[in-house]
Amino acid sequence: MKVGIVGATGYGGLELIRFLHNHPAVDRIELFTSSEEGVLFSSKFGHLVTIVDTPLKKIAYDALEKFDVVFTSTPSGVTSELLPPLVGKGPKLIDLSGDFRLKDLASYEAWYGKKAAPANSVQQSVYGLTEWNTERIRQATLIANPGCYPTAVLLSLLPLIKERLIDPSFLVIDAKSGISGAGNKPSQTTHFSEANENLSIYKVNTHQHIPEIEQALSMFAHVDTTITFNTHLIPMTRGILATSYASVMPGITEAQLIACLKTAYEKHPFLRIVTDANSLGTNRVKGSNYCDILVNVDARTNRATIVSVIDNLVKGAAGQAIQNMNVQFDLPQTTGLDVVPFFI
Numbered sequence: 001m002k003v004g005i006v007g008a009t010g011y012g013g014l015e016l017i018r019f020l021h022n023h024p025a026v027d028r029i030e031l032f033t034s035s036e037e038g039v040l041f042s043s044k045f046g047h048l049v050t051i052v053d054t055p056l057k058k059i060a061y062d063a064l065e066k067f068d069v070v071f072t073s074t075p076s077g078v079t080s081e082l083l084p085p086l087v088g089k090g091p092k093l094i095d096l097s098g099d100f101r102l103k104d105l106a107s108y109e110a111w112y113g114k115k116a117a118p119a120n121s122v123q124q125s126v127y128g129l130t131e132w133n134t135e136r137i138r139q140a141t142l143i144a145n146p147g148c149y150p151t152a153v154l155l156s157l158l159p160l161i162k163e164r165l166i167d168p169s170f171l172v173i174d175a176k177s178g179i180s181g182a183g184n185k186p187s188q189t190t191h192f193s194e195a196n197e198n199l200s201i202y203k204v205n206t207h208q209h210i211p212e213i214e215q216a217l218s219m220f221a222h223v224d225t226t227i228t229f230n231t232h233l234i235p236m237t238r239g240i241l242a243t244s245y246a247s248v249m250p251g252i253t254e255a256q257l258i259a260c261l262k263t264a265y266e267k268h269p270f271l272r273i274v275t276d277a278n279s280l281g282t283n284r285v286k287g288s289n290y291c292d293i294l295v296n297v298d299a300r301t302n303r304a305t306i307v308s309v310i311d312n313l314v315k316g317a318a319g320q321a322i323q324n325m326n327v328q329f330d331l332p333q334t335t336g337l338d339v340v341p342f343f344i
């Protein structure tokens, strides 16, 4: 299989290379750039000197059309223009940005502050939350890979809401991310001296993943609701921990919530239900495509605390994108992704 990566020099692109290099069905990888045409990739990333020896190529339609799969890992607002002419031209397109996730174009423009992609290409795109949309992903030519936070939040909440075990009308979600979630372009808030030894909230009640989570709750659990969702930056490189709070429906027990999650994911190798809080942490999934989930019910308040952890760059980005490619090519979902978490 011949694979092209646009945005290869970014964090998502580098993770795609890390996994695709070991993917048994991928025999050729070409890397594309908007700013560094002709630069030898390994001259920028010395740790890949024995692995990738090709120069970065200019983004061009005639080159991209020839691939079996094109991954795009670029800032929002790029693929809304780049990809529509490629849809249906041959390659499977897997976009890691937010440009094709929101079906409501006005919502995209309001939350991202950018011009939306053409309506027909947004309609054709398939939301790539692998465990919940497998059959549509199999047929898709354009996949909108989910955001990192929505992946963590939705995987933990969807089974419980779909089975009406928790009340979806008052969901409060508190999420925290490592700094690589912000990409490789430094900013004031990601500057080491300001992020280190600091914990901060950002995009208060305005995060662009709010409409994405609400849309997916409607799409997969048939619940139309509004959520309270806030995000925090933690001084570490990788990882997301999302904690959701919801009232438990009358008569429902913690054991039933755990059983529901276990049943929902029993055939899904990357989803693990954890029952001991000491065994849950971002280091337990770091570097891997796993999503670990814990649920606990506070008997005093009858509220559930639902916690999930992922590596934002793997299950939250490149790993899930490759999982989707595996589905499209009828490969086992774990192909090329069967790695042990770093832990330390």
Ligand SMILES: NC(=O)C1=CN([C@@H]2O[C@H](COP(=O)(O)OP(=O)(O)OC[C@H]3O[C@@H](n4cnc5c(N)ncnc54)[C@H](OP(=O)(O)O)[C@@H]3O)[C@@H](O)[C@H]2O)C=CC1
Binding pocket: 006, 007, 008, 009, 010, 011, 012, 013, 032, 033, 034, 035, 036, 073, 074, 075, 076, 078, 096, 097, 098, 146, 147, 148, 180, 181, 182, 183, 184, 185, 312, 313, 316, 317
């Ligand atoms: N980081 C994360 O945890 C996650 C990120 N995402 C999303 O995935 C996408 C990539 O994220 P990430 O890798 O972190 O971002 P980075 O900022 O690390 O990298 C983005 C890459 O895009 C390329 N690029 C920049 N501008 C343009 C342009 N105008 N046209 C084409 N390419 C361009 C750059 O490479 P070059 O200059 O060589 O072209 C750059 O290296 C983003 O949309 C992000 O929101 C989604 C889930 C998780």
Ligand SMILES: CC(=O)N[C@@H](CCC(=O)OP(=O)(O)O)C(=O)O
Binding pocket: 076, 096, 097, 098, 146, 147, 148, 177, 178, 179, 180, 181, 182, 208, 209, 231, 233
């Ligand atoms: C820590 C950090 O800044 N994370 C980014 C992750 C979002 C992202 O990746 O953007 P899209 O999914 O919308 O493309 C953020 O919160 O905006």
